[in-house]
Amino acid sequence: MLDDVYTNLNYFLRWLHILAGITWIGLLYFFNFVNPPFQASLDGELKSKINPALLGRALFWFRWGAMFTFLMGLTLLLYKYTVGELWTRAEGGMSDRAMWILFGALLGSTMWFNVWFIIWPAQKKILGGLKAGQPHPDAAALAKRATAASKMNTYLSAPMLFAMIAPTHYGTMSVTMLVLVLAVGFGMIKFLYSLAPKVGQTF
Numbered sequence: 001m002l003d004d005v006y007t008n009l010n011y012f013l014r015w016l017h018i019l020a021g022i023t024w025i026g027l028l029y030f031f032n033f034v035n036p037p038f039q040a041s042l043d044g045e046l047k048s049k050i051n052p053a054l055l056g057r058a059l060f061w062f063r064w065g066a067m068f069t070f071l072m073g074l075t076l077l078l079y080k081y082t083v084g085e086l087w088t089r090a091e092g093g094m095s096d097r098a099m100w101i102l103f104g105a106l107l108g109s110t111m112w113f114n115v116w117f118i119i120w121p122a123q124k125k126i127l128g129g130l131k132a133g134q135p136h137p138d139a140a141a142l143a144k145r146a147t148a149a150s151k152m153n154t155y156l157s158a159p160m161l162f163a164m165i166a167p168t169h170y171g172t173m174s175v176t177m178l179v180l181v182l183a184v185g186f187g188m189i190k191f192l193y194s195l196a197p198k199v200g201q202t203f
Helices: 005-040 044-083 096-132 139-169 175-198
Strands: none
Touching (some): 005 044, 005 139, 005 175, 044 096, 096 139, 139 175
């Protein structure tokens, strides 16, 4: 088994990709389902004391989880589908599994872009202002922009995760299935958003 370089490298890259992805998506759900109700209970003074330390650490793991998920995923995609010759069907044309993985990669790449070029730059300015005791003059606009990108990522996460496991466990790609995955995925996330403010009040 150890002399099978292709299989071992494939498993190793997948392992790193999943580990980083769990870190990233776990924190994405923390920021969207756990943190907003908690933040609503804090006054301004407490926010200035708690958020730079708490959210600064969380955002570190969040953004680098996103980066390593993206890099490992891109490497795995190119390696597995090129070396494994999975891009096309035997009878010609792109394979269903390749279409699923490219759809998932598109959603994942969009989410990665949002983290590194919208969410993190905005949060860095907001938290920097809180830490300095001088709120950033554009804090409200920055928070609105970061929140919108974070919500987009949360909605995209459900169909993205389906698309990532579909090549191995589902396989068949069709327009009907694609629409169904998007509708069910978005519906599940919407339900979680509605549930988030209500949970955790009792043990």
